[in-house]
């Protein structure tokens with residue numbers, strides 16, 4: 001006996017009886033002799049499968065089928081009919097029935113179709129579960145991180161993506177923190193997800209070309225404008241326009257963009273025709289835009305237009321607990337794209353990587369793992385494999401003065417000691433310090449003589 005439940009709906013007691021005989025050993029059964037009774041059971045009990053007579057005394061079986069499917073789409077329904085009537089069979093399948101059987105039924109045939117229907121139900125339940133699980137593990141496509149800061153960012157992404165209004169989104173954060181990824185996640189979760197996501201990089205496009213890039217131009221607008229050309233605004237209509245490195249947008253273009261944000265209209269270069277657009281704007285910057293406004297380098301009115309929904313991405317060094325997860329994620333990405341066996345980090349290696357501050361944030365970590373994946377021997381990545389990174393971390397520009405001085409002292413004392421074959425009295429004289437001071441330094445600086 002498995003736990004699946006079947007509701008049998010048929011007005012003929014004889015038919016209910018024969019279903020009972022065949023199925024009672026293996027399933028839990030409920031019975032109803034008409035549509036109203038069927039709905040009652042359906043509301044009160046969990047039903048996996050319904051065997052539904054197409055000719056009911058009080059209702060058209062197909063209407064009931066539709067009703068049941070609407071209230072509980074996961075429940076499977078097998079239609080039962082006295083005649084093999086192709087047209088109603090087809091309609092039943094279209095309305096979502098799993099299959100169609102005729103009375104009198106063959107026992108084996110009934111058992112097999114019931115089994116298949118319940119298997120599909122189970123599979124679908126598993127798919128729903130796996131999807132939910134995937135959402136839980138990886139709430140946003142390709143974005144990992146369980147730190148409180150990233151959870152807050154994920155929450156914001158969901159809320160902002162649902163917002164219907166015209167409000168723009170401003171994503172700020174250091175280089176490599178995932179600003180573009182966030183912009184894509186917002187678009188993919190919004191109602192515009194089947195419309196284009198268009199990227200304009202204000203850093204990559206010279207100010208003189210930015211106008212054509214955004215607005216497009218009409219034929220003859222300037223020498224070389226041989227035909228009409230759409231701009232990014234036109235391409236992004238009904239979708240999302242991602243304005244990357246917005247801080248670098250030329251001040252004239254800032255005014256032009258402001259108008260598009262306010263009026264939702266623009267004209268192509270060389271054209272008087274007003275074009276209306278419906279665009280969700282997402283801007284990104286690795287500078288503090290508010291500060292640029294104070295310095296007069298960014299228009300205040302544009303800043304407020306863009307900053308309706310601000311999202312701040314924390315630098316990686318402020319959420320180091322995300323590092324192990326990011327390491328695993330990028331390892332598996334590399335394994336997939338290289339087709340090599342999987343690799344893993346030793347605990348000490350992970351610790352070393354967590355000690356590093358990652359000034360280039362997630363992008364630096366991603367590139368680092370990619371290189372390590374290729375150069376490291378075997379399937380385990382050890383601390384010594386990640387040492388070059390630690391060395392980079394202690395380059396002079398990152399050191400405190402105290403440490404730089406200690407390094408210099410150590411090397412200099414070593415060299416002097418070496419030159420006098422380790423005679424401390426001689427060395428102290430050369431260095432201009434007392435012999436006891438030299439001994440203390442040798443101990444403090446852990447100089448091996």
Ligand SMILES: Nc1ncnc2c1ncn2[C@@H]1O[C@H](COP(=O)(O)OP(=O)(O)OP(=O)(O)O)[C@@H](O)[C@H]1O
Nearest residue numbers: 142143144174175176177178179180181286362363
């Ligand atoms: N939370 C994350 N999970 C997984 N990958 C991430 C995450 N954040 C960033 N990345 C990856 O790091 C890289 C840099 O991300 P992205 O390009 O979005 O950063 P950015 O903030 O736009 O950087 P820049 O300011 O330099 O343009 C990308 O390859 C991205 O896929």
Ligand SMILES: [Mg+2]
Nearest residue numbers: 179180244284
């Ligand atoms: Mg970017």
